[in-house]
Amino acid sequence: MNVVAAPDIVVAELGGKARAAARRLAEATTEAKSRALREAAAALRAAEAAILQANAGDLADAQDMGPARVDRLRLTPARVEAMAAAVEAVAGLPDPVGEVIARWTRPNGLVIERVRIPIGVVGIVYESRPNVTADAAALCLMSGNAAILRPGSESFRSAQAIHRAFVGGLAAAGLPAEAVQLLPSADRALVGALLRAEGAIDLVVPRGGRSLVERVQREARVPVLGHLEGLCHTYIDQAADLAMASDVVFNAKMRRTGICGATETLLVDRAIAHRVGPILGRLLDAGCELRVTPDLLPLDPRLKPARPEDWDTEYLDAILSVATVDGVEGAIAHIAAHGSGHTDAIITEDAATAERFLARVDSAIVMWNASTQFADGGEFGFGAEIGIATGRLHARGPVALEGLTTYKYVVRGSGQVRPG
Amino acid sequence: MNVVAAPDIVVAELGGKARAAARRLAEATTEAKSRALREAAAALRAAEAAILQANAGDLADAQDMGPARVDRLRLTPARVEAMAAAVEAVAGLPDPVGEVIARWTRPNGLVIERVRIPIGVVGIVYESRPNVTADAAALCLMSGNAAILRPGSESFRSAQAIHRAFVGGLAAAGLPAEAVQLLPSADRALVGALLRAEGAIDLVVPRGGRSLVERVQREARVPVLGHLEGLCHTYIDQAADLAMASDVVFNAKMRRTGICGATETLLVDRAIAHRVGPILGRLLDAGCELRVTPDLLPLDPRLKPARPEDWDTEYLDAILSVATVDGVEGAIAHIAAHGSGHTDAIITEDAATAERFLARVDSAIVMWNASTQFADGGEFGFGAEIGIATGRLHARGPVALEGLTTYKYVVRGSGQVRPG
Numbered sequence: 115m116n117v118v119a120a121p122d123i124v125v126a127e128l129g130g131k132a133r134a135a136a137r138r139l140a141e142a143t144t145e146a147k148s149r150a151l152r153e154a155a156a157a158l159r160a161a162e163a164a165i166l167q168a169n170a171g172d173l174a175d176a177q178d179m180g181p182a183r184v185d186r187l188r189l190t191p192a193r194v195e196a197m198a199a200a201v202e203a204v205a206g207l208p209d210p211v212g213e214v215i216a217r218w219t220r221p222n223g224l225v226i227e228r229v230r231i232p233i234g235v236v237g238i239v240y241e242s243r244p245n246v247t248a249d250a251a252a253l254c255l256m257s258g259n260a261a262i263l264r265p266g267s268e269s270f271r272s273a274q275a276i277h278r279a280f281v282g283g284l285a286a287a288g289l290p291a292e293a294v295q296l297l298p299s300a301d302r303a304l305v306g307a308l309l310r311a312e313g314a315i316d317l318v319v320p321r322g323g324r325s326l327v328e329r330v331q332r333e334a335r336v337p338v339l340g341h342l343e344g345l346c347h348t349y350i351d352q353a354a355d356l357a358m359a360s361d362v363v364f365n366a367k368m369r370r371t372g373i374c375g376a377t378e379t380l381l382v383d384r385a386i387a388h389r390v391g392p393i394l395g396r397l398l399d400a401g402c403e404l405r406v407t408p409d410l411l412p413l414d415p416r417l418k419p420a421r422p423e424d425w426d427t428e429y430l431d432a433i434l435s436v437a438t439v440d441g442v443e444g445a446i447a448h449i450a451a452h453g454s455g456h457t458d459a460i461i462t463e464d465a466a467t468a469e470r471f472l473a474r475v476d477s478a479i480v481m482w483n484a485s486t487q488f489a490d491g492g493e494f495g496f497g498a499e500i501g502i503a504t505g506r507l508h509a510r511g512p513v514a515l516e517g518l519t520t521y522k523y524v525v526r527g528s529g530q531v532r533p534g
Numbered sequence: 535m536n537v538v539a540a541p542d543i544v545v546a547e548l549g550g551k552a553r554a555a556a557r558r559l560a561e562a563t564t565e566a567k568s569r570a571l572r573e574a575a576a577a578l579r580a581a582e583a584a585i586l587q588a589n590a591g592d593l594a595d596a597q598d599m600g601p602a603r604v605d606r607l608r609l610t611p612a613r614v615e616a617m618a619a620a621v622e623a624v625a626g627l628p629d630p631v632g633e634v635i636a637r638w639t640r641p642n643g644l645v646i647e648r649v650r651i652p653i654g655v656v657g658i659v660y661e662s663r664p665n666v667t668a669d670a671a672a673l674c675l676m677s678g679n680a681a682i683l684r685p686g687s688e689s690f691r692s693a694q695a696i697h698r699a700f701v702g703g704l705a706a707a708g709l710p711a712e713a714v715q716l717l718p719s720a721d722r723a724l725v726g727a728l729l730r731a732e733g734a735i736d737l738v739v740p741r742g743g744r745s746l747v748e749r750v751q752r753e754a755r756v757p758v759l760g761h762l763e764g765l766c767h768t769y770i771d772q773a774a775d776l777a778m779a780s781d782v783v784f785n786a787k788m789r790r791t792g793i794c795g796a797t798e799t800l801l802v803d804r805a806i807a808h809r810v811g812p813i814l815g816r817l818l819d820a821g822c823e824l825r826v827t828p829d830l831l832p833l834d835p836r837l838k839p840a841r842p843e844d845w846d847t848e849y850l851d852a853i854l855s856v857a858t859v860d861g862v863e864g865a866i867a868h869i870a871a872h873g874s875g876h877t878d879a880i881i882t883e884d885a886a887t888a889e890r891f892l893a894r895v896d897s898a899i900v901m902w903n904a905s906t907q908f909a910d911g912g913e914f915g916f917g918a919e920i921g922i923a924t925g926r927l928h929a930r931g932p933v934a935l936e937g938l939t940t941y942k943y944v945v946r947g948s949g950q951v952r953p954g
Contacts (some may be wrong), residue, residue, distance in 0.1 A: 182733060233927070316926045484945055493944070494640075522896070530782075530903075531905045
């Protein structure tokens with residue numbers, strides 16, 4: 115990896131170019147932004163061979179990584195096509211910029227509008243999945259933001275090849291190439307400089323594992339939008355339809371175990387603990403390890419006792435901790451103590467109980483009779499997502515085009531002066 | 535001042551009580567919150583003598599402060615009544631909590647709602663004006679947030695007396711007293727602990743001078759909403775109605791010179807520089823010092839030459855810097871180089887020029903043919919404000935009840951599982 119001599123200067127220079135590009139992007143028409151994305155998608159398809167060759171270089175250096183990470187890193191013709199299709203999908207989304215969110219007239223005749231505008235310059239710090247380069251660039255571009263991308267060192271060559279396609283798309287649409295920039299190397303000092311670049315970078319979005327997000331949150335002097343982990347719960351209430359509960363819980367845990375919306379802890383109303391044997395058996399049959407409170411152990415010889423740390427562990431694997439609780443109040447208390455504010459669900463046929471859960475669980479997403487794996491921008495109808503935010507400010511849950519905007523107040527008068 | 539031995543422990547304890555209170559406040563009815571505020575207003579009126587006595591104690595210690603600060607600190611029967619009336623006004627505002635901001639149904643039948651909720655625990659760090667205690671407490675309470683107040687050391691006794699009235703109001707409405715807490719002393723170490731209290735404090739709002747806000751922004755590990763300064767501009771375009779320009783500029787500078795929405799720099803289109811003599815003369819006649827670019831000096835012998843630092847100075851006084859610029863593009867460039875992102879205005883009869891200015895000036899508030907002194911939550915129709923935000927995320931411009939909320943997604947299903 116190239117080591118950069120003066121990371122703050124490098125980032126300041128990139129940031130300056132990004133700011134100038136952001137000013138032009140903020141005024142770009144929807145048509146120009148869509149065209150740039152369609153051209154970028156075409157360029158991605160045309161560059162398939164070059165992208166796969168760059169990816170082969172990354173893969174050759176990735177021998178030490180586990181199979182899951184190698185799979186995340188690997189590109190195929192189908193994955194390049196999926197990446198291009200995703201960029202085209204973003205090109206077809208409604209443009210959030212310029213939307214008048216609210217408008218009112220004051221008694222003195224002033225007309226006040228709250229108008230949606232881009233945030234400005236967005237840094238994205240991510241890990242091995244090369245498609246993040248295309249997704250993040252497309253979402254930033256369509257929402258009028260300049261992007262500064264910092265891919266993981268293991269996917270740097272793939273990211274460079276994908277980035278080249280975007281630069282081509284921008285040029286074809288008459289938009290500045292500096293609207294989407296890549297840090298010149300994967301040197302970690304450059305990430306530090308990016309996180310310190312107050313004034314130059316308006317927002318940093320970390321996408322990756324817990325250690326990456328923790329580092330970004332710890333070091334950042336610029337605002338950060340992201341989530342540390344998804345310790346999602348599903349609670350089966352005594353008034354649940356147990357057949358539905360079985361299907362929903364199975365999907366919430368097993369559809370994909372490695373995503374942040376996967377359920378990590380199942381909570382069971384103590385009143386029906388003796389009836390959930392089949393639900394647990396189905397998970398065990400599918401190879402899921404279950405770590406349970408002592409009262410559940412007699413239900414199946416394959417159950418293991420949970421340790422205290424299990425309630426605070428995001429497995430991202432075929433492991434589920436299971437606790438009995440005293441009704442919906444017990445579930446709410448368990449989630450308040452151990453949840454990560456990401457996504458939590460209740461299974462019940464009792465509407466009053468459901469509404470109590472939905473009102474009192476303080477997570478970005480709360481669900482009733484649905485799988486926590488629906489925690490996703492695409493599933494919400496946003497077309498894509500740049501991540502899922504679990505902080506309390508600006509944007510929560512799946513963040514897509516709208517979450518990448520802010521607003522300003524536009525006040526139109528006829529010479530009003532303020533009395534008093 | 536009391537020095538606190540273990541500031542982090544003190545803040546953690548206050549924060550824990552605030553969190554518990556915030557959970558109860560989040561579920562409180564509009565009626566309960568309104569009643570608490572009306573009771574607090576009544577308690578403020580009933581405690582007028584005690585509040586004035588506490589204030590007299592603060593004033594006795596404030597001999598070294600300048601007259602402007604002493605005036606900000608001073609309470610009178612009329613000011614206590616105004617404080618009570620403001621609390622009652624907030625009690626009558628629409629409750630933002632629970633508002634369904636958006637609602638849609640997915641093809642699979644999931645019904646998704648974005649619902650407004652309180653942020654949680656809000657810290658307010660402020661200086662000498664005792665009414666901030668009442669305003670901030672009222673806005674936080676009505677928006678369902680627990681407040682931890684840290685008044686300036688010079689107003690601490692006044693703040694304690696006002697706080698007691700709030701505690702009485704909360705009790706009368708059956709809400710937890712810990713919903714509005716005061717730090718136990720003005721010890722600066724407690725502010726540091728508050729700013730470090732990640733997880734316990736969800737948001738800090740600094741209200742005060744530049745040095746206070748800079749300290750909060752520098753030290754905070756928790757999110758901050760505020761503004762460093764209001765370096766507001768008014769631009770007189772060649773197509774301006776000069777009589778309107780004279781009235782608007784005079785008001786924008788001279789109505790109150792010490793507020794953040796006061797215009798600090800006047801920009802004049804070079805094409806009409808020879809015609810603004812009367813506008814400048816009116817300001818000079820009113821005792822305003824004018825620091826101008828060399829080309830304007832011949833207009834009036836009382837004009838002084840501007841130094842380079844004048845373009846970056848927030849005077850908060852009867853001083854105005856005046857620069858000629860090359861049309862609206864020159865004005866936009868000057869504001870981009872020297873503005874603080876607060877409020878900037880154009881005076882013109884040309885709608886196309888106005889719209890270019892409104893679109894391209896990247897401030898929280900942009901105005902056409904109106905005084906920058908309208909930058910105020912009350913003037914916007916928000917009833918009150920906790921401050922004016924110039925950052926780019928979460929809330930910008932005047933921040934009131936809505937800016938003190940966030941949202942969550944509530945998803946209601948009928949057993950949906952995610953395919954694929």
